[in-house]
Amino acid sequence: MENNDLLEEAKKYGFIQDQQVWLKPFMNYPARQVGDVKESENDSLVYFARRFEMFREKVNSLLERIASSENKGSFLMKVLHMKEQVGEYDALGDFEVMFHTLSKAEENINETIKQNREKNLAIKIGLIQQAEALQESIEWKEASDQLKELRATWIKTGPVDKELTEEIEERFKAPIEAFFERKKNFFEDKKRMQNHAYDKYKDLIRQSIALQNSDDWENTTAKLKQLQNQWKDIDSSLPRKVTSKLWTDFRKAHNHFFERLKVKINSEKNASREQFYDTNYEKKKQLVDEANGLLEQHNLNDAVRRAKELQAEWKKVGPVHPSVSDQVWEQFIKACDRIFETSSLEHYIRKRQQASNEKLSEADGLNARINALKDFIKSDKSELEVLEDNLDKLSDSPSNDTFRSMLQGKIRNFKRKINTKQQLIEGFKEKLGAYSNNA
Numbered sequence: 001m002e003n004n005d006l007l008e009e010a011k012k013y014g015f016i017q018d019q020q021v022w023l024k025p026f027m028n029y030p031a032r033q034v035g036d037v038k039e040s041e042n043d044s045l046v047y048f049a050r051r052f053e054m055f056r057e058k059v060n061s062l063l064e065r066i067a068s069s070e071n072k073g074s075f076l077m078k079v080l081h082m083k084e085q086v087g088e089y090d091a092l093g094d095f096e097v098m099f100h101t102l103s104k105a106e107e108n109i110n111e112t113i114k115q116n117r118e119k120n121l122a123i124k125i126g127l128i129q130q131a132e133a134l135q136e137s138i139e140w141k142e143a144s145d146q147l148k149e150l151r152a153t154w155i156k157t158g159p160v161d162k163e164l165t166e167e168i169e170e171r172f173k174a175p176i177e178a179f180f181e182r183k184k185n186f187f188e189d190k191k192r193m194q195n196h197a198y199d200k201y202k203d204l205i206r207q208s209i210a211l212q213n214s215d216d217w218e219n220t221t222a223k224l225k226q227l228q229n230q231w232k233d234i235d236s237s238l239p240r241k242v243t244s245k246l247w248t249d250f251r252k253a254h255n256h257f258f259e260r261l262k263v264k265i266n267s268e269k270n271a272s273r274e275q276f277y278d279t280n281y282e283k284k285k286q287l288v289d290e291a292n293g294l295l296e297q298h299n300l301n302d303a304v305r306r307a308k309e310l311q312a313e314w315k316k317v318g319p320v321h322p323s324v325s326d327q328v329w330e331q332f333i334k335a336c337d338r339i340f341e342t343s344s345l346e347h348y349i350r351k352r353q354q355a356s357n358e359k360l361s362e363a364d365g366l367n368a369r370i371n372a373l374k375d376f377i378k379s380d381k382s383e384l385e386v387l388e389d390n391l392d393k394l395s396d397s398p399s400n401d402t403f404r405s406m407l408q409g410k411i412r413n414f415k416r417k418i419n420t421k422q423q424l425i426e427g428f429k430e431k432l433g434a435y436s437n438n439a
Helices: 003-013 041-068 072-086 095-134 140-156 162-211 217-233 240-267 273-297 300-316 322-356 362-393 398-438
Strands: 014-017 020-023 032-036
Touching: 003 014, 003 041, 014 041, 020 041, 032 041, 041 072, 041 095, 072 095, 095 140, 095 162, 140 162, 162 217, 162 240, 217 240, 240 273, 240 300, 273 300, 273 322, 300 322, 322 362, 322 398, 362 398
Parallel strands: none
Antiparallel strands: 014 020, 020 032
């Protein structure tokens, strides 16, 4: 605005009196001095008119920021401060229009705040309803995570009317506190049950250790088997690492006794061979039973380790009757094969997931294992064909008997492992079918 225009504006809203610059009264504001004449009267009037233009620019800038902001409520105090300056700012201009402009902005902001608080109330009522729906849940992990997310959303949601704040805060807090109180009581009860189970395990271990050096062979064997059955009957939710350590201590005492029993049997030169066979057969059936239960009682790494130990123990057990020798061996080696094949499969799946950085769903995980096993079988069959082809080409010369026996043994091993993989595939397909039915 040119100086002449500014001078006209200044004379419209101000005047000079006794070498002082005055703003004319407006609205409920009386006339007030805004400054002194420094050089000429006109220059002073222009100066204070220009100051009003500066004030107007500040107001317009504030209004533009409000218009472009999503959080308009944060500007309320700035608008109120500007309104206060209308009665204090040393300048000459149409402060009445400026006052009404700011009042309108204040009114709009208050309306926005009201609408936002109504929206916040609706959001928070929804969060309360979700929290109440989770209050009685027993899915502790999932419900805890969901309630934590609800709390985070609650904190991010803006305020409601002050008259309602305390009431809805209490309504939201009540179901959350009730759930976590139930959760705390549940895990305290679980801990007590775990301690009870732990004490039972320790008692069976103490009884086993007390029997491990007994010379009452028959009765002690029966008592140890009874202790083994009692061990299986314990309903435990202890961590697998803990039960694995307890199981190792338990089996150590039993193994000690049966090792002594084996030495005794071997030293009884006059014992009948059939009795010798029967004792060994019982020992091998125990090893078969334990091998069959390894995956249920231990994690995979411990099961592999224990399976290798069982194979070493198997070699120490003497022969059984030829009529059952192949049968019990087949049962034992199939149980071990299942453990080793499962370990190899899980190692392959874990490596592939690490390489691709993918997290598979339960169904995708089952399909991935089935497909991997099919690929393994294809590779095994290819090697099996090579072995069978080499066996067919081998001449009947006695000099080839050792090599022929080696090939035949490898062929039997491949066929058995292929069969084990096929059984694993069937098991995964059953799980996949059950998963699909429940989905």
